[in-house]
Amino acid sequence: MPADPSTTSILPLVAILVSMLVVPAILLSGRRPNLREGWTFAAAGVKFVCVLLLLPAALRGASTSLTLFELAPGVGLSLVADPLGVYFALVASGLWIVTSVYSIGYMRGHGEKKQTRFFASFALSLSATLGVAFAGNLLTFILFYELLTLATYPLVVHKESPQALRSARMYLAYALTAGLLLVVAAGWIFARTGTLDFAPGGIIAEGVFSDGELKVLFMLLITGVGVKAGIMPLHSWLPAAMVAPTPVSALLHAVAVVKSGAFGILRVVGFIFGPALMSGQGLDVILAGFAGATILLASIIALRQDNLKKRLAYSTIGHLSYIALGAALLAPGALTGSILHLSAHAVMKITLFFCAGAIQVHAHRSEISSFNGLGRAMPWTFGAFAIGSLGLAGIPPVNGFISKWWLCLGSLESGRDIALGVFLLSGLLNAAYFFPIVIRAFFLPPDAAGDAHPVRGEASPWMVAPLCVTATLAVVFGLFPDFPLPFFELAKGIVQSIVAGSSPSPAG
Template sequence: MIPYETYPSAVPLLAVLVSLAAAGLIVASGRRPALRETWTLAAAVLKFALVLGLLPGALAGRAAEVTLFEISPGVALALRADPLGVFFALVASGLWVVTSVYSIGYVRAGGEANQTRYFASFAVCLSATIGVAFSANLLTFLVFYEILSLATYPLVIHKETPEALAAGRKYLAYALTAGGLLLVATAWTWQVAGTLEFRPGGILAGAGAGAGTIRAIFVLALAGVGVKAGIMPLHGWLPSAMVAPTPVSALLHAVAVVKSGVFGVLRLVGFVFGPELMRGLGLATVLAVFAGATVVLASVLALRQDELKKRLAYSTVGHLSYIVLGAALLTPSGLSGALLHLLNHATMKITLFFCAGAIYVSLHKKNVSELDGVGRDMPWTMGAFTVAALGLAGVPPVNGFASKYLLCVGTLEAGQIAALVVLLLSGLLNAAYFFPIVHRAFFRPSRDPHRGREAPASMVIPIAVVAVLSVALGLFPNQFFDLATAVTASVLAGPGGGVTAGIGP
């Protein structure tokens, strides 16, 4: 039994299609920038409104469902807006509104080429992301997951420099290989379980397959989603992709691509394998080890990066594995903390990337070693940067504290002191690679005799909005906490879910 009620509704499909339709309108309006930007903003606002309309049902444990078409008996492309999907879709669609405003200011200020392709690709990416969020089964997830991979490619190579083209090839090699592995895992799951429907407690639980088969499917599926989730050693494409424009980096790190990866991990843990198999076969232990190692190693590598966006990239790799680690704990607080960190990391990291873009547009600086005195030239930008940096280090009242606190409680519930040490060490490493940037910006004299100034208001206002949002979600986390609790309850109450969970058998 699925512990939530499903009801027919076209809203999930409309939420997917609205930005896809906008992409066509953007292309058709290519020679009219104002109209092109209007379509972008209108689609972003409408998409968010459609997803927001699904929130009351999700909080009540109801899931809107629509079948697109049946491929064969028992195999269909279908959408279901269950509580987990609505949670992720709210994050992605809400931040797309802010990113759209920022993008308009960024491309105007920077005089970017290929703006029509840029905005159209952005729209397709968000359409695919909502499709990933609302996928009712593993096949639908795979289809939208691959569309997202292909739609992101034009954004990665946007500048069309040799470096950008090389980064694009690397990204595609990683993404398409991962998609192939996930395809094999999907076909094998169908053969073993006779269904691909996401089910709380896991569709493979009780399927009668041998331990070796389940472990093999797990390795293939984890590699498939682990590339986008940045789990080491599958993370190599992500720092290279920082050659893309800053709003694209924000898309990669906060809104769509990497969040689709960790969302995929959550789907696998809770809805494909389930807590019983994850514990009984030691799969949770494997996942936790990779996640913990990634958290620490990525933080150490971030310390060594002088280029600001690459430092932020390695920070993202580490924080994505906070979410993976929370999923591996299989405890109520661990899962809730993982979900909240999916949201909280998104608002904080998009703030940091927006700030990096503003610095580049205003001062043409991209290295940490060049940021002496920038805080006096760009106080709003660096003030927002400081807020987000504090949050990622786990300092209250920024929202990063709430999710990190829940994750730490989750480690205690699971009796995993080693995981707690990893989280605490990571907080110190976060402070070590973020706070020197803040110190340089505000407490060192500028080396540049030509004083800078803030970026255009169309960039600074979105920066302020996401920084304030990070604080607001830290002070008032209840709405999303309630939704995270509903998701956690459905996973742990599913077949074999239980509520006394830990890592390993």
């Protein structure tokens, strides 16, 4: 494969900075909510356009990079919009636009306090997320990873209730520890290899670390990114963080933050260790074990949750481990499925969270057992919910089917039939914990409490429109994987580069 000349451009930097730069503007226009939200939209629009402009190069397999200056001797603050980074950035920045619309409906509908802080932190979180996506080396990655922790802390603690405080402390404890483990791992790699730059196929040569050290190093890195990816037993912060306002749960705790973790796993597996070293050392089995167990356990726990957001949180934990398991299988098909699931799960799960928020704001209900008959009053919301549920269970024509199909193919390709069993069983469990909600809402008569406070009509269009858009997107991507955004083509290119970079013969 010919080496791709990487072009230099400030686009990645602009994409990251634009939402950081509007933070002061948001803070200053706190008294004029419409202007304040205008800033958010402007930033979201510019950000998305920047990422779109990076797309053509990424489709060619090239990357757009920018090294600003040295962070520490030998390690630059380098931004590289490689295909995988663009892929993640596309998901995060695209969904931010939809979420911004939804946030307005939710925050105003719910009469939340401190909305200025909310929107400012949200914008900062998106800067950090794109930073994670475009980080060209591990130290830059850590920088934005920690910034993401800090920026999302005010969002988790938003309600400032004792419960919110507890959750936020827990979040900090988990996330800061994870960040430190990453720093330790980065220092170790740098001390031994002298580089931290991500490269397809890995940067750790044979023999630099002893076998035992490699296992420790791998555990450090996977623990570091695994906390945000919610791999059990590192997941407890995520259900607790559901105390945050629903737009936060939707974009950050289903897309940006947790996917940064999942994205980190892909970086560690594909760009630091590389498939060859992973399988040579049996590291793939460790990751696969944890991920597989997480998928099943999380699904079973989700069955028992009555609070809708908690159930969604456990479902998220399970689905994040799809990505981890796909990466651990190392087969090209599984990696493709893993990358596709990054975007597929994002679109579907954000729909479900949007629905949960709409139900909460409009019908004032958060427990699933009280949803009887709600579907008749809120057909659009529950229709979207049904689409998302179908997709997460892996039923065509929703996009969840495609990623799952590739994950299953990859399981067979890598000869690990047990992974195939995990994916299929998890599909059943997904159906078992999602479908009853839809059935309850559409087919059961309203119960006594519902009669006392009947729910009429849909939530505000500011909330219903976004969730319809994302549900539609889920179906469209299920039918046309490359339309309107070429996720499938990107994923295939990324996998090719990882496989080529990992093969013993130098790829040029």
